[in-house]
Amino acid sequence: MICVAALICAACAAPAPAPTPAPTATAAPTVTPAPTATAMPTATPAPTATPVARQLTIWVAEPADAQPAIAAELQQAAQAVDAQLTIVPRDPDGLLLSLATDRLLGLPPPDLIWADQEALVGLLADNALAPVGIELPADLLPGLRTLASSADTLWGAPITAQDMLLLLYQLDRSPPATAADLVAAAQAARTSERAGFVQGWGAARWLAPWFYAAGGAFTTPDGAEPTLDTPAMTATLTLLRDLYQAAPRNGDSYARGQRLLAQGFAAYAIDGDWAWPTYRAISDTFQIGIAPLPTFNGNPAQPLIGGSLLMRHRDGQATQADVAALVDILYQPDVQLRLSAALGRLPARRELLADPSIQADPARAAAATQAATAPGLPPAPAARCAIFGIESYLYSATTSDPPLKDAPARMQREALACLRQFAQP
Structure with a gap:
């Protein structure tokens, strides 16, 4: 009994103070760094489009033995002006017939034509040419300028002189x-x-x-x-x-x-x-x-003087700028002299007639004597x-x-x- 009473007395007594909890360690405040200025992302430049070379087709109406030299110079000129040329050799006597046949078959015409002054006359009669619209060299042989023009319109750029x-x-x-x-x-x-x-x-x-x-x-x-x-x-x-x-x-x-x-x-x-x-x-x-x-x-x-000319087909894709770019190369003295030597013809430019390579060739030297005054027939x-x-x-x-x-x-x-x-x- 005494034990029970003692327990009851103990329960009625004032409660002892609660134990003070041990202080917990307070974490030191972390210093938040000031935000740095974020650089704006640079725009990645869009890839530039690779220029597409101009795709042009040219018919070359020349004898078979003249084709390789002409094709070589045309390709070099095209590369220099970032154009791609497809060169199609044609029989000079069959040029007009080939154009007419392709037209009947619904095939596209050439963009450019390389042929002589007689072909130019036929092409004009067939209404197949567009003006070239370029400035010719000031020293171009006068007869060549005449045979390439009618009614104050230039229909072709004479590149070589011949047929005297x-x-x-x-x-x-x-x-x-x-x-x-x-x-x-x-x-x-x-x-x-x-x-x-x-x-x-x-x-x-x-x-x-x-x-x-x-x-x-x-x-x-x-x-x-x-x-x-x-x-x-x-x-x-x-x-x-x-x-x-x-x-x-x-x-x-x-x-x-x-x-x-x-x-x-x-x-x-x-x-x-x-x-x-x-x-x-x-x-x-x-x-x-x-x-x-x-x-x-x-x-x-x-x-009479004749010549081979670069002409533009009226229904082709070549522009006056295309012709100007090509002939700018073809009129350069080294190109003119290479064509002259390879073809046995004269350059179209008067200032080149006295070149030693021409004067050493009896045929070209004799022709050069007459070239400056040789008349050309207009088309x-x-x-x-x-x-x-x-x-x-x-x-x-x-x-x-x-x-x-x-x-x-x-x-x-x-x-x-x-x-x-x-x-x-």
Whole structure:
């Protein structure tokens, strides 16, 4: 009992103070660093688009042996201006037909065309060209500028000069200085076994050097009208008739004349640079003297000049800027001289005609003597009709005996009749 009472008394007694809890360690406050300025993230530049090279197609209408050199220079020019060229070789004689065929088949046309002045005339007649719209070099040969333009519009950039007639003579002869001397030398050289003189008798190209030297011209200065009925034409026809007296007696065709010259059976000839492959094919030992044409009426002969041009197809993708960029390279002196050497032609720029590489080549040196004054025919109907009028009567006027007084007027009438056909809608 005592134990129970004691427990009860103890429970009723004042409670003892609660034990003070041991102080817990207070963590030292951490210092929060002041926020640093966060740099704005730099924008990653978008990848620049790699420029896409201009993709252009060019048809090159040149003989097969000229294609490699031209293609090489065109490709180098294209690389220099970040363009890609697809070069398609074409037969010069089939250029217009190839374009017409592709058009019928629905194929795209070329963007650019490299061809000669005769092709330019046909392309213009087919309405296939767009103006090139560039500045030509100030020293471009004047005749080339003429043959590339009509109605104050430039249709092509002439890159090479060619197709000028030269005097060819056997090495046992010497080149006459005047047309009268040529007549005398050719007639004296004619024998029963040797022709004194050969050329293309019925073609206007062989009449032109003397006609221009005598003060004539195929057309008016603006290229609008034929101008054949002049005293210059009578004088020219008289000269050609005198030269014909030295022609071969048993056939006067152009092809026969080439064979006779290559085989040593003609003393003198007038022919152009396009004929060299023919002569070499006839005789692999062909050697000939080469000189500029003689003077006539006291003036230098003026053979027509031709050229190869870079042109722009009207339905192609090439722009005037594309043409300007390419020709800027093609007109550089080193390119011009490489093309001249590879093709046997002249540069288009007058300042390069005196280059030693040209003067060391007898054919190019002789052609260079005539190039600065050589006329070019504009790609206009009047010039084409003048050729038609001349060739309607040239062979008969040269080879027969009737008086020459009526021939110039007849040529002019034929040329005007041809021009009227062009004028018809």
